[in-house]
Amino acid sequence: xxxxxxxxxxxxxxxxxxxxxxxxxxxxxxxxxxxxxxxxxxxxxxxxxxxxxxxxxxxxxxxxxxxxxxxxxxxxxxxxxxxxxxxxxxxxxxxxxxxxxxxxxxxxx
Amino acid sequence: xxxxxxxxxxxxxxxxxxxxxxxxxxxxxxxxxxxxxxxxxxxxxxxxxxxxxxxxxxxxxxxxxxxxxxxxxxxxxxxxxxxxxxxxxxxxxxxxxxxxxxxxxxxxxxxxxxx
Numbered sequence: 001x002x003x004x005x006x007x008x009x010x011x012x013x014x015x016x017x018x019x020x021x022x023x024x025x026x027x028x029x030x031x032x033x034x035x036x037x038x039x040x041x042x043x044x045x046x047x048x049x050x051x052x053x054x055x056x057x058x059x060x061x062x063x064x065x066x067x068x069x070x071x072x073x074x075x076x077x078x079x080x081x082x083x084x085x086x087x088x089x090x091x092x093x094x095x096x097x098x099x100x101x102x103x104x105x106x107x108x109x
Numbered sequence: 110x111x112x113x114x115x116x117x118x119x120x121x122x123x124x125x126x127x128x129x130x131x132x133x134x135x136x137x138x139x140x141x142x143x144x145x146x147x148x149x150x151x152x153x154x155x156x157x158x159x160x161x162x163x164x165x166x167x168x169x170x171x172x173x174x175x176x177x178x179x180x181x182x183x184x185x186x187x188x189x190x191x192x193x194x195x196x197x198x199x200x201x202x203x204x205x206x207x208x209x210x211x212x213x214x215x216x217x218x219x220x221x222x223x224x
Contacts, residue, residue: 045212
């Protein structure tokens with residue numbers, strides 16, 4: 001079966017750095033996505049990795065290792081508005097997205 | 110309109126009733142998707158459409174049907190609602206290109222409660 005694993009919940013302090021991990025086992029791999037979802041809102045696109053390595057976008061970076069079936073999302077200089085759920089998704093061999101259950105990130109002042 | 114709209118925002122429905130959730134996008138995207146999101150589970154694909162006139166089944170299609178008469182609209186119908194269909198439903202769209210990012214963009218969601 002196909003499986004995406006992420007921690008259920010994480011807590012971090014405003015101004016700090018947090019790393020959210022995602023491991024996957026899917027039938028095929030055509031890219032990995034990270035989305036942010038605030039409570040009661042729609043998911044919004046954050047990043048996309050298809051090759052191994054680090055992609056940086058401002059305060060957010062995403063890393064991929066295809067051989068290990070592993071990705072992480074790194075959030076720097078945390079702000080209160082970063083409190084949200086972060087969803088990891090893998091596009092499989094059928095070109096469909098398989099989604100993790102999401103990691104709820106709580107930011108404390 | 111900018112992006113994707115969904116209607117209604119929320120709905121309480123009696124079991125056994127028929128219900129259509131509406132989704133419209135103005136980005137001229139080829140591909141559209143319907144997901145349901147339940148607590149503790151990832152988004153699950155119900156149905157999708159790669160282009161107008163075609164549809165396909167996702168992971169959890171039973172009890173749902175879709176149509177794609179044109180590029181912009183992708184309604185989801187529950188023929189006879191059951192309590193297990195209580196969920197938040199998201200419509201999404203993407204350009205539908207086979208290569209590249211083909212990012213999916215989501216509508217605001219419909220919160221459906223079946224009693």
